Amino acid sequence: MRGNLLKMSGEVDAAAPKVDRRRAPETAARILDSAEALFARRGFYGVSLRDIAAEAGVPLALSHYHFGSKENLFSAVIERRAGEHADGIAQALAGAMQVRGRARVRREAIIGALIRPIAQRLAHGGPGWKNYIRLLAFVANHPQEEDYVSPFRQHYDSLILAFVQALAAIHPEMAPLDVQWGFFFYQAAITHILVESGMLDRQSGGALRSDDFTAMVERLVPFFSAGFRGFGARD
Amino acid sequence: MRGNLLKMSGEVDAAAPKVDRRRAPETAARILDSAEALFARRGFYGVSLRDIAAEAGVPLALSHYHFGSKENLFSAVIERRAGEHADGIAQALAGAMQVRGRARVRREAIIGALIRPIAQRLAHGGPGWKNYIRLLAFVANHPQEEDYVSPFRQHYDSLILAFVQALAAIHPEMAPLDVQWGFFFYQAAITHILVESGMLDRQSGGALRSDDFTAMVERLVPFFSAGFRGFGARD
DNA sequence: GTCTATAATGGGATAGAC
DNA sequence: GTCTATCCCATTATAGAC
Numbered sequence: 481m482r483g484n485l486l487k488m489s490g491e492v493d494a495a496a497p498k499v500d501r502r503r504a505p506e507t508a509a510r511i512l513d514s515a516e517a518l519f520a521r522r523g524f525y526g527v528s529l530r531d532i533a534a535e536a537g538v539p540l541a542l543s544h545y546h547f548g549s550k551e552n553l554f555s556a557v558i559e560r561r562a563g564e565h566a567d568g569i570a571q572a573l574a575g576a577m578q579v580r581g582r583a584r585v586r587r588e589a590i591i592g593a594l595i596r597p598i599a600q601r602l603a604h605g606g607p608g609w610k611n612y613i614r615l616l617a618f619v620a621n622h623p624q625e626e627d628y629v630s631p632f633r634q635h636y637d638s639l640i641l642a643f644v645q646a647l648a649a650i651h652p653e654m655a656p657l658d659v660q661w662g663f664f665f666y667q668a669a670i671t672h673i674l675v676e677s678g679m680l681d682r683q684s685g686g687a688l689r690s691d692d693f694t695a696m697v698e699r700l701v702p703f704f705s706a707g708f709r710g711f712g713a714r715d
Numbered sequence: 716m717r718g719n720l721l722k723m724s725g726e727v728d729a730a731a732p733k734v735d736r737r738r739a740p741e742t743a744a745r746i747l748d749s750a751e752a753l754f755a756r757r758g759f760y761g762v763s764l765r766d767i768a769a770e771a772g773v774p775l776a777l778s779h780y781h782f783g784s785k786e787n788l789f790s791a792v793i794e795r796r797a798g799e800h801a802d803g804i805a806q807a808l809a810g811a812m813q814v815r816g817r818a819r820v821r822r823e824a825i826i827g828a829l830i831r832p833i834a835q836r837l838a839h840g841g842p843g844w845k846n847y848i849r850l851l852a853f854v855a856n857h858p859q860e861e862d863y864v865s866p867f868r869q870h871y872d873s874l875i876l877a878f879v880q881a882l883a884a885i886h887p888e889m890a891p892l893d894v895q896w897g898f899f900f901y902q903a904a905i906t907h908i909l910v911e912s913g914m915l916d917r918q919s920g921g922a923l924r925s926d927d928f929t930a931m932v933e934r935l936v937p938f939f940s941a942g943f944r945g946f947g948a949r950d
Numbered sequence: 951g952t953c954t955a956t957a958a959t960g961g962g963a964t965a966g967a968c
Numbered sequence: 969g970t971c972t973a974t975c976c977c978a979t980t981a982t983a984g985a986c
Binding site: 682 | 756757758759760761853855856857858859860861868872875876879892893895896897899900901902903904905906907908910911912913914915917918919922923931934935937938939940941942943944945946
């Protein structure tokens with residue numbers, strides 16, 4: 481109704497106002513960024529591909545062109561950063577396992593090796609990393625039977641196992657199952673904290689802020705380290 | 716096509732096979748039960764009113780007749796048990812505040828007063844209570860800006876505040892903000908544990924079960940009690 | 951209060967021009 | 969690679985018979 485009548489004017493529209501953004505990688509990245517941000521806030525079912533495309537400023541069809549389906553897009557969001565994220569934590573753990581000294585010092589190094597790389601990325605990784613970490617926590621709080629959770633599981637289960645083994649190694653006086661329970665409590669707390677539900681901010685009347693990760697880490701490590709003492713860890 | 720042709724036979728269908736379930740309260744309760752179970756597993760957006768009606772064995776229209784909208788139904792699910800649930804916890808806290816003895820004993824009484832009534836309902840409250848508690852944890856892990864979260868907030872914020880004040884009262888040697896951080900960590904861990912994401916079961920290879928709430932409570936209370944010692948609580 | 955039918959909208963996905 | 973238009977189905981919600 482509009483284009484056909486003007487077709488005959490040929491290629492005169494050289495100085496077209498529309499930017500030429502025929503660059504697939506950039507477009508795909510924009511879609512991933514938007515999906516990351518929206519999935520992190522409202523979950524897999526709470527976001528439509530239309531929402532994501534609108535946020536990215538691209539037509540709906542491009543999300544299908546680049547990723548095929550909504551589930552694939554979700555997986556791609558996880559995959560984009562999973563390796564780098566897990567590697568950073570694994571390196572921190574490796575460093576912590578070299579720490580020598582009293583049991584308490586070594587234990588706190590290991591405990592800190594999980595949360596410190598995460599806090600670092602939250603503070604200096606930019607908005608993409610913030611959204612990614614929030615999304616990971618969000619997914620970890622969902623039933624693991626859900627299909628879309630599987631890419632998350634594959635990357636992080638072995639990582640957690642390595643932490644439990646490292647703690648068990650420096651605490652031979654503890655029952656291994658108690659080590660596992662303790663680390664599960666720690667992991668559980670982190671998982672809730674990182675979704676930034678806003679509960680702490682509200683309940684404290686603003687005195688404590690759940691996005692003040694520096695303050696949070698400084699409390700988290702000694703608190704959970706002391707928790708292991710409650711299970712008979714020597715110091 | 717079917718009913719009209721037989722209409723003339725009058726009221727001979729006295730022994731009709733279909734049960735007369737013209738009892739609104741029972742039907743409404745069935746819808747609430749199904750909604751509770753499904754929302755607890757897949758969240759607000761992950762469940763359709765069709766899913767709920769099918770699970771309840773009632774026509775779709777009845778969910779609108781009894782509750783008006785999906786959001787209202789969600790609120791009704793929360794409201795049905797919120798008072799009884801919160802009262803049980805408040806009573807447990809009141810009992811814990813009467814406990815005398817060493818600081819550690821009194822502190823563990825308060826810490827246990829949050830999780831014990833919940834574990835009790837999980838063990839003996841029947842499937843409805845199990846689903847309800849899982850749903851509460853699920854909601855607590857969602858951004859508090861979401862509209863459907865507000866009925867949750869209204870019931871539980873003041874409850875948590877009472878716990879923090881009770882702990883602060885028996886630990887005047889602690890900085891009040893540290894008490895608040897510690898209880899937030901505790902609450903955060905519980906919030907993740909109660910969604911039963913299945914992480915513990917998988918990571919432990921089945922050695923630990925996140926639905927073994929008796930074992931969990933016996934570990935949870937001493938662990939988090941010890942955590943407060945890491946913040947300088949006397950024992 | 952219950953139930954069938956349908957309205958009205960939004961969802962994921964695709965065809966085909968450019 | 970990009971974009972418009974559209975298919976087809978699921979969704980919430982309502983109208984109206986019983």
